Amino acid sequence: MRRRLIAANWKMHLGRVEEALAFVRGIRHLLSRVEDVELVLCPPFTVLSALAEVLRPSPIALGAQNMHWEERGAHTGEISPTMLAGVCRYVILGHSERRATGGASEGDAAVGRKVHAALPHGLVPIVCVGESAEGKEAGETHDFVGGQVQAALAGLTPEQVAACVIAYEPVWAIGSGRSATPAEANRTAGLTVRGTIAETFGEDAARAVRVLYGGSVGPDNIAAFMAMPEIDGALVGGASLGPEFVKLVRRAAAVP
Numbered sequence: 001m002r003r004r005l006i007a008a009n010w011k012m013h014l015g016r017v018e019e020a021l022a023f024v025r026g027i028r029h030l031l032s033r034v035e036d037v038e039l040v041l042c043p044p045f046t047v048l049s050a051l052a053e054v055l056r057p058s059p060i061a062l063g064a065q066n067m068h069w070e071e072r073g074a075h076t077g078e079i080s081p082t083m084l085a086g087v088c089r090y091v092i093l094g095h096s097e098r099r100a101t102g103g104a105s106e107g108d109a110a111v112g113r114k115v116h117a118a119l120p121h122g123l124v125p126i127v128c129v130g131e132s133a134e135g136k137e138a139g140e141t142h143d144f145v146g147g148q149v150q151a152a153l154a155g156l157t158p159e160q161v162a163a164c165v166i167a168y169e170p171v172w173a174i175g176s177g178r179s180a181t182p183a184e185a186n187r188t189a190g191l192t193v194r195g196t197i198a199e200t201f202g203e204d205a206a207r208a209v210r211v212l213y214g215g216s217v218g219p220d221n222i223a224a225f226m227a228m229p230e231i232d233g234a235l236v237g238g239a240s241l242g243p244e245f246v247k248l249v250r251r252a253a254a255v256p
């Protein structure tokens with residue numbers, strides 16, 4: 001059984017300690033009764049430690065939004081797996097907003113190195129994959145997303161793959177108000193993400209890995225995505241920053 005998961009990607013918002021604490025104090029009790037769905041908040045680095053303090057007695061988990069693959073060294077501005085271990089449990093890797101501007105340090109090979117670096121520290125990678133609008137137009141979704149999945153997971157054991165989370169986030173759907181259809185997302189999650197994993201790591205790993213959908217998910221469409229058999233939850237950006245997030249989580253949890 002795959003545990004369903006809703007991850008909030010705050011991006012570059014709520015990054016001052018007082019505003020992040022106020023927001024989390026406001027939603028924590030409302031969300032604490034939600035069962036059957038695991039919740040992960042991924043705030044900016046600047047507030048991770050402060051939130052770890054207030055969330056310690058709650059079932060809400062924390063994640064970082066990125067990570068370097070080295071444990072230490074001359075990497076100005078970077079955050080290492082050893083710095084995150086013990087503070088948060090999850091880490092988003094390869095988000096398209098980073099891939100778009102990060103060059104080689106955010107390319108497929110780098111994302112693979114980050115995944116390899118995260119797992120030994122007990123960090124669960126949320127690996128983002130997804131095609132561009134042009135890629136979709138050209139009918140390249142399967143090959144492109146399959147290639148991203150392969151590159152991110154290359155060299156892992158099937159058990160390590162099973163411990164990862166993959167977020168299928170079509171680039172054209174992020175922040176656009178135009179989500180993929182649930183059927184479209186389900187197809188890519190199943191045939192492409194699980195299919196690619198099955199080819200290399202076997203059926204057990206493909207069945208165990210959790211696959212999220214991300215891209216313009218909100219309270220009004222979350223239930224339709226949660227109802228899809230290949231989709232285990234969502235990575236939520238814009239709709240995770242206000243009270244609508246509570247509504248979204250409750251609607252997700254209400255899906256049998």
Ligand code: PGA
Pocket residue numbers: 009169173174175176214215216217235236237238239
């Ligand atoms: P969105 O962002 O929900 O605002 O579309 C999702 C993401 O980028 O992870």
